[in-house]
Amino acid sequence: MLQTTNALPLHTQASNYMREKIYNREWVVDEQIPTEFELTGILGMSRGTVKRAIKALVDEGLLVQIRGKGTFVTRPNITHPAGNCLLSFAESLHSQGIEFETHVLEQQTIPADEFLSSKMQVPVNAPVLFLRRVRSVDGEPIMYIENxxxxxxxxxxxRVDFNQEALFPSMERCAGKRIGYSSARYAAKIAGEIRGRILHVGEEAPVLHLEQQIFYADNTSAEWGNVWLRANRYVVGTILQRV
Structure with a gap:
């Protein structure tokens, strides 16, 4: 398997080999992969090179290492629906019976600058609640949210305690009207240093980024948010009807 004439670094070649095993379903979800010792023989590479390759796939969310047991192919086990039904992530987790914790990292009122004024359809210097939260399942952070x-x-x-209360119901209660619809887009991104540290992944790890603008039913602007989701824990699912 070792290709000394290949311009790619050896650890990248090893990662590519293992990644293809997973993508081709030769190594299936929840299956234990060969040990580091076994992989050194299969690939003809040093153990240090193999360890580095495995770490890269752990950071990507394709593998998980369990102390005392080995390395396994991961299962993305949390789904967020993308379709005609607008759910917050808290409502989505509740609907799947998944227990979670929310921790507020920052909560303050800021004046709208020109960008926020245009984005949120409010006057410059209008009061805007800036909220940063991390949401965890089984003690593991799965999403970082900025609102x-x-x-x-x-x-x-x-004045709401968002460690305990969800955002959407609180917005509807304070506004006295229902949330109507959203405009959203998803994109694959690299975590980067800050978000990688918050989500407990490497800074080169892939994350799913959602940018979403929320409107009330009367078409007034409600919220503009950004959510970064751990790619190894979250998938976006949808049901589409042919017309």
């Missing part, structure tokens, strides 16, 4: 909420439409929202 910027229009306080002109939802007075009193800045």
């Amino acid at each position: 910027r909420v229009n306080l002109l439409q939802a007075p009193g929202l800045d």
Whole structure:
């Protein structure tokens, strides 16, 4: 398997070999992969090179290492629906019977700058709630959330304890009206240093990024948010009807 004439570094060649085993379903979900010792023989590479390759796939979310047991192919076991039904991530987790914890990293009122004024359809210097949270399942962070909420439409929202309360119901209660719809887009991104540290993944690890703008049913702007999801724990699912 070792290709000394290949321009790719040896650890990258090893990662590519293992990644293809997973993508081709030769190594299936929840299956234990060969040991590091076995892989050194299969690949003809040093143990250090194999360890580095495995770590890269752990950071990508394709493998998980369990102390005392070995390395296994991971299962993305949390789904967020993308379709005609608008659910917050908290509501999505509740609907799947998944227990989670929310920890507020930052909560403050900021004045809207020109960008937020344009994005959220509010005057410059209008009060905006800036909220940063991390959500964990079984003690493991699965998503990092940044929200910027229009306080002109939802007075009193800045006094809510978001360690305990979900954002969407709180917005509807304070605004006295229902959330109507969203405009959203997903993209694959690299975690980077800060978000990698928050999500407990390597800074080169892939994450799923959601940028979403929420509107109330009367078409007024409610919130603009960004969510970074661990790629090894979250998938986006949808049901589409042919018309």
